[in-house]
Amino acid sequence: MNKHILLFVVFIAIGSVLCSVQFKIDSEINPILIPDNWPDPVYNFSKKPLKAKIIEIGRSLFYDPILSLDNSISCSSCHLSFTAFTHVDHALSHGIGDSIGTRNSPVLINLAWNKYFMWDGAINHIEVQALAPISHPAEMGEDLNRVLEKLRHSKKYQAKFYAAFKDSSISSKQLLIALAQFQLTLISSNSKYDKVKRKEVTFTKQEKSGYKLFKKHCSSCHKEPLFTSGEFENNGLPIDPTLNDIGRGKITQLAMDDFKFKVPTLRNIEFSFPYMHDGRFKSLSEVLNHYTSGVSHTANLSSQLVYGIDLTSNERVDIVSFLLTLTDKEFLFNPDYQFPKN
Amino acid sequence: MRHFVFLVLFFEFSGIRAQSTNELKVEFSIPKIDEQFKLEVLRFYVTNIQLTQYNSPIFKEKESYHLIDIVKGENSFVINYPENIQFDNIQFDLGVDSLTNVSGVYSGDLDPTKGMYWTWQSGYINFKIEGKHPESNGRKNDVQFHLGGYLPGQFALQPLKFNCAPPTDLKIQFDINSFLESMDFSKEHIIMSPGEKAVKLSQQLASYFKFYE
Numbered sequence: 001m002n003k004h005i006l007l008f009v010v011f012i013a014i015g016s017v018l019c020s021v022q023f024k025i026d027s028e029i030n031p032i033l034i035p036d037n038w039p040d041p042v043y044n045f046s047k048k049p050l051k052a053k054i055i056e057i058g059r060s061l062f063y064d065p066i067l068s069l070d071n072s073i074s075c076s077s078c079h080l081s082f083t084a085f086t087h088v089d090h091a092l093s094h095g096i097g098d099s100i101g102t103r104n105s106p107v108l109i110n111l112a113w114n115k116y117f118m119w120d121g122a123i124n125h126i127e128v129q130a131l132a133p134i135s136h137p138a139e140m141g142e143d144l145n146r147v148l149e150k151l152r153h154s155k156k157y158q159a160k161f162y163a164a165f166k167d168s169s170i171s172s173k174q175l176l177i178a179l180a181q182f183q184l185t186l187i188s189s190n191s192k193y194d195k196v197k198r199k200e201v202t203f204t205k206q207e208k209s210g211y212k213l214f215k216k217h218c219s220s221c222h223k224e225p226l227f228t229s230g231e232f233e234n235n236g237l238p239i240d241p242t243l244n245d246i247g248r249g250k251i252t253q254l255a256m257d258d259f260k261f262k263v264p265t266l267r268n269i270e271f272s273f274p275y276m277h278d279g280r281f282k283s284l285s286e287v288l289n290h291y292t293s294g295v296s297h298t299a300n301l302s303s304q305l306v307y308g309i310d311l312t313s314n315e316r317v318d319i320v321s322f323l324l325t326l327t328d329k330e331f332l333f334n335p336d337y338q339f340p341k342n
Numbered sequence: 343m344r345h346f347v348f349l350v351l352f353f354e355f356s357g358i359r360a361q362s363t364n365e366l367k368v369e370f371s372i373p374k375i376d377e378q379f380k381l382e383v384l385r386f387y388v389t390n391i392q393l394t395q396y397n398s399p400i401f402k403e404k405e406s407y408h409l410i411d412i413v414k415g416e417n418s419f420v421i422n423y424p425e426n427i428q429f430d431n432i433q434f435d436l437g438v439d440s441l442t443n444v445s446g447v448y449s450g451d452l453d454p455t456k457g458m459y460w461t462w463q464s465g466y467i468n469f470k471i472e473g474k475h476p477e478s479n480g481r482k483n484d485v486q487f488h489l490g491g492y493l494p495g496q497f498a499l500q501p502l503k504f505n506c507a508p509p510t511d512l513k514i515q516f517d518i519n520s521f522l523e524s525m526d527f528s529k530e531h532i533i534m535s536p537g538e539k540a541v542k543l544s545q546q547l548a549s550y551f552k553f554y555e
Contacts, residue, residue, distance in 0.1 A: 048446075124464040127446035131454055135461040145455050173449040180446075251463060252493060253537050 035189045037197075038225055041112035043126060043184055050181050053164035056340070058182025060160065061175070063339050066150050067130075068140035069096050075133070075179075078105040081337045084268035085109065085186060091279030099138040102243055104279035107272045109188045109265055109331070113226050119261045119277040120247045121232060127180045144172055151175065188267045188331035189225075196325070197225070203325065209315075210322025217291075217309045218319070221263045221302065227326065232260035233302040236295030240278055247277065259298050270327045284323060288316045362425050366393075367511040368432070369418035370410050371554065372518045379485075379522050383472035384412040385458060387438050387451070391421060393429035393506070400429045407438070409451040409458065412516070432506040436548055437468030437499035443492040465536065466490050468498055469547060475522075478531040485527055489544045491536025498541050500548035515554035521547060 034041065061067065065074040078093045079085040085108035087093055093105040103119050117123035123132055133139040134147060151157040151170050162168040164178070193211075195201045203211060214222075223229045232248040239245075239259070249258035261277045275281040281290065291309045295301070311319070331337075368388070375381055388410055391403040401423045408419045423429075438452070443465050447454065458467045469489040478485050491498040506512050524546065533539050 122463040124444045125446040128454070128459070128464050131459065131461040132463075144461075148455065171449055172453055172455045173447050176447045176454070253496065 033187070033189070035194065035225070038189070039113065042115050043112040045112070045184075048177075050184060051164065053160070054178050055181045055185055057157070057160045057164055057174075058178035058180065059337075059340050060157075061179055062182055066154070067134055067142060067147055069142040069146075072096055073140050075130075076339070078139075079108050081334070082271070082332055084188075084272045084332065086272045088271065088273060091274050093139070095136065095139040096141045099141075101136070101138045102245060103277050104274065106264060107268065108183055108186050109267050110226055111186060112184045113230070115230050116232075116262060120251050121262055122251050126183060127176050129183075130176055130179045148172060148175065186331075186337060188328040190330040191267065191328040192325040193322075194225075194328070204321070206318050206321045207325050210318035210320070211325075213311070213315050213319050214322050217311070220304055222266050227266040228263045231263055232257065233263055234259040234298060234300045235261070235276075235291075236298065236301050236305050237276060237278075237280070237290070238294075238296040239298060240280070243278060245278065256300060259300055266323060267326045268328055268332060270324050271332065284320045285316065288319060292316070363422040364425050364508065366421045366423060366432075366506070366508060367418055368421060369511060369513050370412065370516060371417060371513065372412055372516050376519050376522055378476055379518075380474040381413065381471075381518070382474070383470055384516075384518070385456075385471075386410050386436060386469040387458065387466065388419075389435045389438055391432065391434040393421075393423055393427070394431045394433060395427075395429045397431070400427050405450075406434075407442075407448075407451045409456055430505065430507070431503055432512060433501060433503040435499050435501050436551070437490065437544070438466035438492075439499065440492040440497070442466070460488075460490070460535075463535070465492055468500075469544060471547075475527045475531070478527040480531040484531065486532045486534060487543060488534045489540045489547070491540050493536065495538075496536040496541065498536065498544040500544050502548060502551055504553055513554040515552050516547075517550040517552055521550050 062075045062079075065071045065077075067074060073094075073096050078087040078090075080087065087105045091104060093101040093103065095101060106119065111117075111126055114126065115124075117126065117129045118132065123129045131144065134142050134144060148170055151161075157170065158168040161170050161174060165174050167174075192201060192203075192207075196203050221229050221231070221233055221235075234247075237259075246258045248260040248262075249255065251257070269275075269284065273282055273284075275284075275287050281287045288311065291305070292311050293308075295305050295308060297306075368391075370388075372381075372384065386409075388408045389406050391406045391408075392399045393401040403421055403423075410417055410419075442448070442452070452459075452466070454461075458470060459465070460467060467488045467490040469487070471485070471487050473485050474483045475485050476483055480486070489498055504512065504514065530539075533543060
């Protein structure tokens with residue numbers, strides 16, 4: 001008996017060391033763990049707590065092409081769990097009827113810390129994000145009212161919404177909250193980098209050297225521990241005349257924001273190729289070559305890039321070896337994130 | 343005694359409690375439109391309603407968001423205010439405040455299915471007017487103004503204020519003909535995103551809201 005109590009105490013102690021804050025979801029599902037030393041999430045979990053049954057709806061919807069006009073495209077068409085919730089090997093995202101968009105589909109990682117969504121920050125809150133892909137003619141091309149009609153005719157969704165909201169009438173608010181709640185559970189915090197920070201494992205010599213270089217040259221924008229500052233920067237990509245994308249400037253209509261795009265997280269970057277807002281680089285070495293020798297001095301170039309980043313080829317290899325430590329297999333292969341069985 | 347109990351029960355169940363309220367009906371209308379213009383959509387948000395006395399707020403309506411749809415005839419709402427207050431003015435905003443614009447999804451009149459929320463960019467459309475005018479260079483003479491914006495430099499919400507003497511209902515007319523006269527649709531027939539043009543037109547439109555007997 002005493003042994004049990006002791007085990008219990010040890011368990012609690014370990015638990016409290018591993019996670020400082022824990023937002024409880026109704027049970028049934030793994031709670032969301034906010035690791036130590038992470039900033040507070042942007043999303044207000046205490047005001048809008050997650051619920052297992054709502055997350056379950058969101059997960060079903062995320063994988064369901066019912067959201068698109070011709071029932072052919074789901075969120076997961078461009079955001080695959082195994083590739084950090086992006087569309088591997090596709091520079092620009094696909095939509096209904098083989099249409100092609102103008103941007104590379106972003107990863108869906110640690111979204112609870114995002115203040116802005118989309119490459120240009122056009123969306124200001126995760127709950128209204130899904131409205132964009134649902135209605136965009138080159139994505140799902142569907143009308144929100146028609147989506148609701150289809151869901152209301154589905155026995156499966158009637159039952160799921162009733163179970164979660166005690167109401168089977170299915171409103172747009174419920175639909176959007178459900179999609180948001182599922183995506184808020186997509187937290188990656190168990191990469192080798194995280195384990196090194198928790199002193200569970202150590203970097204190799206090369207990774208350590210890469211980390212040092214990373215902190216010197218990259219981390220002002222790709223800020224730890226989220227590996228993004230969440231801000232908008234012009235990283236000196238030569239302008240693609242077939243797209244002429246001015247990014248953030250289109251949203252704020254301020255010249256000082258032209259050619260700026262949201263700094264993406266680098267977590268799971270091993271799997272999220274191709275890179276950049278238009279998917280122009282296929283490999284990490286191409287990305288590093290850009291920063292060392294390809295930066296174009298367009299308007300509003302990030303001040304950190306004005307004098308270029310000088311890296312030897314060995315140093316570039318070291319940085320890549322560090323970036324690979326941001327791969328989180330527990331995240332990529334988390335069964336709670338995958339196609340739902342029911 | 344029995345009657346008294348019944349009376350209490352009646353008040354209890356009918357919702358008429360000790361603190362009773364008065365009703366103020368606010369109604370929006372438009373005059374007969376100049377024949378050239380074929381109106382298809384006229385929808386706008388009336389929010390943040392306050393009753394004031396000598397310029398200081400006496401009563402603020404809670405959850406104060408009302409979508410007015412003139413074409414559909416959904417053109418009025420009722421404000422319930424405490425019986426014991428005095429006021430001489432009513433003020434409200436034409437449009438949705440910035441905080442609501444950045445706080446996620448809402449239901450009721452703010453539901454994104456109402457066609458008053460941009461999808462490609464977060465934010466409410468404060469004022470939507472669509473129709474056809476022979477001078478418009480748009481496809482099929484379309485005229486489309488979707489006005490909104492909450493970011494600095496794009497802030498399109500317009501505060502309005504009217505004298506208001508209870509218990510008379512408040513009738514406000516949107517003088518659409520003055521608006522039509524002020525426009526040159528051959529030059530400007532479409533505004534669909536926030537920005538300088540939307541702000542300017544929002545200011546202009548707000549000036550055509552008038553007290554109507």
